[in-house]
Structure formats: structure tokens, C-alpha cells
Amino acid sequence: MSKKAKIYFGSIQQGQGSAFAALAAKVDRIIELLDFSTITKRDKVAVKMHLGFAYGCQTVHVFFVRKIVKAIKEAGGYPFITDNPTAVYNAAERGYTQETCGCPIIPIAGIKDGYHYPTNIDYRNVDALDMGGVVHDADVLVDLSHSKGHACSGYGGAIKNLALGCYSGPSRWNKIHGVEQSVSYWKSADCTPEHAEALVKSCPYQALRYDAKEHKLSLLLFACRNQNCLECLRVDSEIKCLQIRPEFFAAFQELMAVAAKQVLDTFDENKRFFLNFILQVTPHCDCMGMIQPSVIPDIGVLGSRQIVAIETATLNLIAEAGLIEQTIPPYFKHVNLDPDARLHPFQRLWGPMKNPYLVTEYAEKQGLGVSDYELVEILAPEETRKMKAPKQEYERQPTFY
Numbered sequence: 001m002s003k004k005a006k007i008y009f010g011s012i013q014q015g016q017g018s019a020f021a022a023l024a025a026k027v028d029r030i031i032e033l034l035d036f037s038t039i040t041k042r043d044k045v046a047v048k049m050h051l052g053f054a055y056g057c058q059t060v061h062v063f064f065v066r067k068i069v070k071a072i073k074e075a076g077g078y079p080f081i082t083d084n085p086t087a088v089y090n091a092a093e094r095g096y097t098q099e100t101c102g103c104p105i106i107p108i109a110g111i112k113d114g115y116h117y118p119t120n121i122d123y124r125n126v127d128a129l130d131m132g133g134v135v136h137d138a139d140v141l142v143d144l145s146h147s148k149g150h151a152c153s154g155y156g157g158a159i160k161n162l163a164l165g166c167y168s169g170p171s172r173w174n175k176i177h178g179v180e181q182s183v184s185y186w187k188s189a190d191c192t193p194e195h196a197e198a199l200v201k202s203c204p205y206q207a208l209r210y211d212a213k214e215h216k217l218s219l220l221l222f223a224c225r226n227q228n229c230l231e232c233l234r235v236d237s238e239i240k241c242l243q244i245r246p247e248f249f250a251a252f253q254e255l256m257a258v259a260a261k262q263v264l265d266t267f268d269e270n271k272r273f274f275l276n277f278i279l280q281v282t283p284h285c286d287c288m289g290m291i292q293p294s295v296i297p298d299i300g301v302l303g304s305r306q307i308v309a310i311e312t313a314t315l316n317l318i319a320e321a322g323l324i325e326q327t328i329p330p331y332f333k334h335v336n337l338d339p340d341a342r343l344h345p346f347q348r349l350w351g352p353m354k355n356p357y358l359v360t361e362y363a364e365k366q367g368l369g370v371s372d373y374e375l376v377e378i379l380a381p382e383e384t385r386k387m388k389a390p391k392q393e394y395e396r397q398p399t400f401y
């Protein structure tokens with residue numbers, strides 16, 4: 001028996017200029033193939049998605065959210081959308097309301113972020129995290145993700161949507177973001193305050209901060225471009241008190257895999273569904289609260305029952321598509337565009353130590369599934385090119401079609 005996971009893929013590319021061959025039709029088919037029949041009547045179905053923040057609205061479009069919600073209802077489930085309380089509170093600003101989505105939108109850990117379950121983690125400096133009570137209580141999980149870049153891990157998708165998005169704010173911001181500080185990178189006894197100030201000054205991304213009162217140098221995971229840069233190590237070449245180590249970057253990704261496992265463990269295997277939207281792939285994540293240029297060509301939509309495989313397939317498709325060099329923001333000063341360098345596009349942007357595949361490798365080790373997959377393309381352009389298009393409705397008169 002094949003151990004490969006099945007991944008349904010709808011490409012943004014189409015074989016004809018007709019709706020039957022375009023992405024919406026493919027998403028409808030992917031939802032059918034995902035097979036919501038394992039949703040039991042009256043199951044409470046958590047659709048976990050990022051609802052954006054402030055001026056950041058490049059999340060999964062409400063048009064698709066509504067389709068998914070409708071399909072869950074047709075299967076007999078009671079869907080609700082969930083995300084952090086702030087994103088929920090102002091979701092209407094970005095087009096997400098109960099009326100537009102078709103179901104309630106509920107804060108993942110309650111209105112004051114205080115409804116959660118203590119969850120044992122025991123990884124490095126993180127003993128426990130607070131899992132959002134709303135996702136914990138649900139019967140079914142639809143992990144609906146916008147695939148994009150991420151300053152800490154290179155990539156953010158289905159695993160990150162659970163690992164960060166399903167925990168309370170303090171767990172997310174003070175514990176998960178912070179685990180890298182458990183990896184040593186600076187020998188304080190070898191560093192004078194003057195040298196520490198010189199190191200801070202050398203960094204073009206403000207990734208180093210120095211607290212003179214405490215004599216403490218901090219390296220910021222999200223800002224550091226590691227091997228794409230290394231300006232600090234040139235200044236430190238004689239004293240050698242600072243290290244830019246892979247372990248520092250890997251810790252965040254390993255903890256994401258551990259935290260996502262805890263969320264998934266609260267659901268039966270046949271009650272987990274994953275959809276990755278690889279559209280408007282921005283360099284930063286959706287938490288940044290701003291509209292950003294797409295740095296990868298639009299690719300399409302993936303659906304699967306297997307989280308590791310869907311993330312691996314997403315990363316492979318992004319690697320095949322490559323960066324759009326013209327749209328890389330100018331504040332990325334050290335992008336590696338060497339065609340001979342064997343790097344993923346997100347490593348070219350964020351530095352090789354932010355290897356986006358790490359999280360999938362850790363997730364596989366955690367037993368979250370296999371990375372091997374079979375990509376099943378739905379309504380491929382080569383196929384629809386040869387098909388006879390059905391009669392198309394146009395908005396020529398008020399048909400209200």
C-alpha cells in the first residue's frame with residue numbers, strides 16, 4: 001500500500017478563458033474530494049484561519065471562506081471561524097462578518113484571551129502553553145491557511161496557523177516567540193560594552209540590541225538575515241564573542257511542530273482537513289497589518305487530510321515558481337539571487353538558516369504524517385484546454401444569476 005499522502009491541487013492557471021476552467025471551480029472540486037462526510041451531524045467545526053490585522057487584508061478571500069463554510073453545513077456540521085480576539089473583533093474591516101462568511105466568528109481563547117487549557121510542552125525553555133479553549137472544544141478542525149513568507153521561519157502556512165494561532169497571546173508572543181533565546185549565542189564575559197555597541201551598529205537590520213545597564217546583547221530572530229548578511233561577524237572577527245548558529249533558528253520551527261501536534265491531538269484523524277491558499281505570497285506574515293507585494297507568482301490552492309505532506313507540497317511548488325525579483329521590497333538588502341545557490345526562495349529572502357522545510361521535518365518526527373505525496377491536479381490547464389466549455393453567463397443585463 002502506498003504511503004504517499006494525496007494532495008489535491010487547483011492551479012491558478014487555466015486552459016480556457018471560461019469559469020469552468022478557473023480556480024473557483026477547482027476549489028469546489030477540492031472541497032468535494034476532501035470529503036466532509038466524516039463530519040458527524042451537529043459536529044462543531046472550527047475553521048481556523050488568519051483574519052488579518054489592521055491594514056493587512058491579503059488573507060484567504062471571504063469568497064472561498066464562504067464556499068468552505070457552506071460545504072461544512074451541507075455535511076451536517078456547525079461551522080465557526082476562529083482566530084485571535086483582536087483579529088476577530090475588527091475582522092469586518094477586512095470583509096469577514098457572520099453575514100459574508102456564513103457562520104459565527106469566535107475568538108479562539110475568548111473575548112479577553114483568558115479561556116484556555118494548559119498544555120504540556122516541555123521543549124527547551126517552554127514548559128507549557130495555553131491552548132485556545134474554543135479550538136480545544138471543537139469536534140472538527142479545518143486548518144485554512146494563507147501560505148506566505150515569515151520573518152522567523154522563512155515560511156508560514158498550515159503548521160504555523162495551528163502552532164501560533166491556536167494559543168493565547170502570552171503563549172504566542174512571550175513563549176513561542178522567545179524559545180530561540182534558550183540557545184546561547186553570546187559570551188558576555190568576552191565582550192566589552194564598546195564592542196557590544198559596535199556590534200549593534202554593524203547590523204543593517206537592527207537585529208542586535210544592547211542593554212548597557214544589564215550588559216546584555218540580544219539577537220532578534222525575526223530581523224536577522226543570518227548567512228545572507230553576517231556583517232556583525234566581520235566586526236567580531238577578532239574577539240569572537242558572537243555566534244550566528246543554525247540551532248538558534250531551528251528552535252522556533254521545532255517548537256512550532258510540537259505546539260501544532262498538541263492541537264491536532266485534540267481531534268480524531270478523520271476530523272482534520274487542510275487547505276493551503278498559495279495566492280498573494282507576501283514576504284512577511286499576516287500579523288504585520290500591512291499590504292505587501294507578492295514575491296512569488298500566484299500558484300493556486302491545495303487540499304489534503306495530511307498536514308506534513310500539504311506543507312511539503314506547498315514549499316515545493318513555491319520553490320518551482322521562484323521569486324519575482326522585481327517585487328522584492330528594497331529594504332531586503334541581502335537577498336541571495338545566485339542561481340547556483342541551492343536555496344528555497346524563502347531562504348534567499350530571509351537567510352539560509354531560516355530553512356522553511358525544517359518545520360515539516362520536525363512535524364514528521366513528531367508523527368504528524370508523511371512528507372511523501374501524490375499531487376492530484378484538478379482541472380489541469382492541459383485537460384480543460386481540450387474540453388468543450390459550457391455556456392457562460394455574462395453580466396449583460398440584470399439577470400441576478
Ligand code: SF4
Binds near residue numbers: 223230
Ligand atoms: S547576521 Fe546580519 S542581520 Fe544577523 S545580527 Fe549579524 S549583522 Fe545583523
